[in-house]
Amino acid sequence: MKEWWKSGSPWVWLNGGAVTVSMIMVFGLLLLILVRGFGHFWPHEVVQTYYEVPGTDRVEVVGELRRSETLTGQSMREAGAPIPEDQMVVTRHLFKLGNRDVTGRDFTYFIDDFLGEWRYPRDMTVLERREWGDFYGQPLRLLEAGRTVAEGADLWAEFRARLARSNRLYDEIRQIERGDIGNINFRMERVRLDQRRAELRGTLTPELERQFAERRAALDAEYAVLQERLDTLIEEARRDSIVMRAAGGQEVTIRLDRIVKAWQPNDMSVFAKVRFYIGDFFDFIFGYPREANTEGGIFPAIFGTVTMVLVMSIIVTPFGVLAAIYLREYARQGPLLRTIRISVYNLAGVPSIVFGVFGLGFFVYVMGGAIDRTFYPEALPAPTFGTPGLFWASLTLALLTLPVVIVSTEEGLARIPSTIRQGSLALGATKGETLWKVVVPLATPAMMTGLILAIARAAGEVAPLMLVGVVKLAPTLPIDGNFPFVHLERKIMHLGFHIYDVGFQSPHAEAAEALVYATALILVLLIVMLNLTAITIRNHLREKYRSESD
Template sequence: MTTWWKSGSPWVWLNAGAVSISIIMVFGLLLLILVRGFGNFWPHQIVETTYENPVTGEQVEVIGERRRSETLTGQALREAGIPIPDDQVLVTRHLFKLGNRDLTGQDFAYFIDDFMGEWRYPRDITVLERREWGDFLGTPVRLIEDGQVVAEGEALWPEFQKRLARSNRLFDEIRQIEREEIGNINFRLERVRLDQRRAELRGTLTPELEQEFVSRRAALNEEYAVLQERLRNLSAENRRDAIVMRAPNGEEPTIRLEQIVKAWQPNNMSIPAKVAFYIDDFIGFIVGYPREANTEGGIFPAIFGTVVMVLVMSILVTPFGVLAAIYLREYAKQGALLKTIRISVYNLAGVPSIVFGVFGLGFFIYLTGGAIDRTFYPEALPAPTFGTPGLFWASLTLALLTLPVVIVSTEEGLARIPASLREGSLALGATKGETLWQVVVPLATPAMMTGLILAIARAAGEVAPLMLVGVVKLAPTLPIDGNFPFLHLERKIMHLGFHIYDVGFQSPNAEAAEQLVYATALILVLLIVVLNLTAITVRNHLREKYRAEGD
């Protein structure tokens, strides 16, 4: 045993065990996210049953989707005032998603199994995903158009599906006009106002120029009036159809089709139909826009904002990190000062990320951004242009956060280049600069890409500093559109990491947000994997390229 301990084998096994446990925990977490995240899109069956309130004795009809079940002690429920028999040790209760929040005031409720009736699965129970107030669960009664009944009974569902598809096409056209065409006109109207204000500040506003501004504004207002009339017509056309639904409490509310995103009857769906619905719902989650305080709808703005921010960050951090590493390794004189700089770079990598956020808010936004506004955008003041959190400052803050990683990786790559290559290049008559940029740097490119991969992995998952320098709960527009300069660095963005935090911890409806948190976390993990795999592919290509050239 003594010989075994002295051989170091116990520490090898201990290390192997620790690594194994870590791998199991990581894969277990990923599996949990995968199951909970992907399970969010499957059309689960809807239960219809009765429930006798154990306190009041009132019996009510329940229609809902069972989310989960849990077992409690009978003593705990008795202490809560629920009349559970004294000899009953364990009690099962079920969490149901009821929907119909506008009627009952709650989306979810617990029901004790002992007081529930038989569970039934009627085929005609319908789920309506609404743009507001969450899902509605009930039975279709009749379809109406301008107050007149157009379909009932067996003819209702096919006609409803056809009219719902038409309503969604009209809604998409309305949103396209509001977001793009009217948004474009508003952008150009603002440019006219700023151009006129700029001319006033410079003292170059002549009567002819002022008349030109008036003409431009009038032309844009005419375009705006045409679009407004078109919107009114489309909205009126989209408001004509509605469906009457029967709720579990007996009410029969009328729901306009313009309020419905999609409808399905999960108890009446075959497995292929459920798979098709699952795929469509997942795609809608990826490309859709959020609704209901981010607890419903899609996450496309958050995905787009995350990708754009990481790309801008990569463009900013790569040249600065590479040039700093080249100077430190190839040009700087070795000594105490250089050692101090290197220690500072290493220490910078350990600074909490929120500190970078505070620095970015104070230095980049208030100081630098304020100076840019006073110098280049005085006509927009007091409304800030760059003196407010935005995409550029978020990317620059993350670039500063990940700069030490790129510097260290690039330095290590440069240090691994054999001195014989440098000496051979110099012996053939190349200058030091030519040797550096044509021999050393290309061979160190894979190491630079390694630093960039680590930077992307860290930047994509950061949340704390972004809350201060440009990421918001809900951004009104994307940072890219058809208006010059096309990429608007001053605009605020959404981010997947902040979206997870907001939905998970700031949502007023925690139960509804639970599965959405897992789904968004899954997308964030997949996005980071895709970004890293892309960078790894580029690195491997460069490595093989320069290895082949060296051979």
């Protein structure tokens, strides 16, 4: 045993065990996110039953079973449940009831002992609405301008056709509101700023005033045409409605323009459920959020996260690489250089929220305020860059990840053999030519490693972004068709902040749970895709320069 300890084998086994436990924990977490995240999109069957507690009226229950749990009878009795004293174990089920606007409840626990027979009617329908969450019920009649046009066996097919028409009208309405009218508002604001700029410069002449008035009149005419078309579409979209039977027999009329999609999960085959699952997943990826981010899609958050990471990479890479080259190749070795390196290492350990406070105070208020006063005085007092936005969020994350890029690049430069440098110098190359044509290309994989680590950290950061540019809901994307096309001053959404907001700030915690897992899954997949892209580029560069050196 003594010799075994001296051989160092116990430490090898200890390290191996620690790595194994860490891998199990990581893969277990990823598996949990995968199961809960992908399960969010599956069309669950809708249960119809009744709930009758002794001494109370029977209540009809319609909804999706979300989970079941077994508790002790004592704990349930302490919670006020009428459980017999001799009952040791109690099972309760969590149902998603929907119909929040009708009952005021969305999720409710029911004790299994008081539930009746579970039935799954084939005509039980789920309506995903633009407001008030999902609705569960059975369709009774389809109305057009208050007049019944379909019921019975013909109802479902006619309803699906009219719902598709309603969604097409809704998409056209949203395109006019967000795209066309938004473009007019943008150009109208440009006219106002141009006139204000001319006033500040003292160059506003009667001729210019006439031109500005003509531009506004032309935009007003465009707006009037679009508004007339918009009013017509809204009136057409509000024409159709459906009467649904909710739990308890109550009849509820819902306009089709308030419905996103409808399905009957109890009547769907496995193939139909898979097709619905794929469509729902893509709607989640490319859709826009609704209901305080607890419903709908996350496309603005994905777009904002990717855009911010790309801008951050463009900023941090040249600064980090140049700083590392200077520290390694040009700076005089001594106490000052050691102090700078220690400062860089310590900078990597500073809490991220401190970077957010610094970014808000220096980047936003100092630099952004100076930019507004110098280049955008016509917009004041409304800030252009003197407010949190995409550029300041990217710059703050670049500062946060700068030490990672510097250290990785320095290590890559240090691994280049001195014989390569000496050989280049012996062939007549200058020190600068040796550095930029020989050494730096060979150290490129190490630079890419630093960038990979920077991307992984930046994509998952939340705390500093809350101060420097990320918001709960951004009305417009940072890239659009209006000049200059990339709007670095705009606020953005971010997947990490979206998870925090939905998970901890949502008024409907149970409804948000599945969405948190789904969004976390997308964030993990996005980070993996960004890292795989950078790794592929790094491996390509490594093979390229290895073959050239051979």
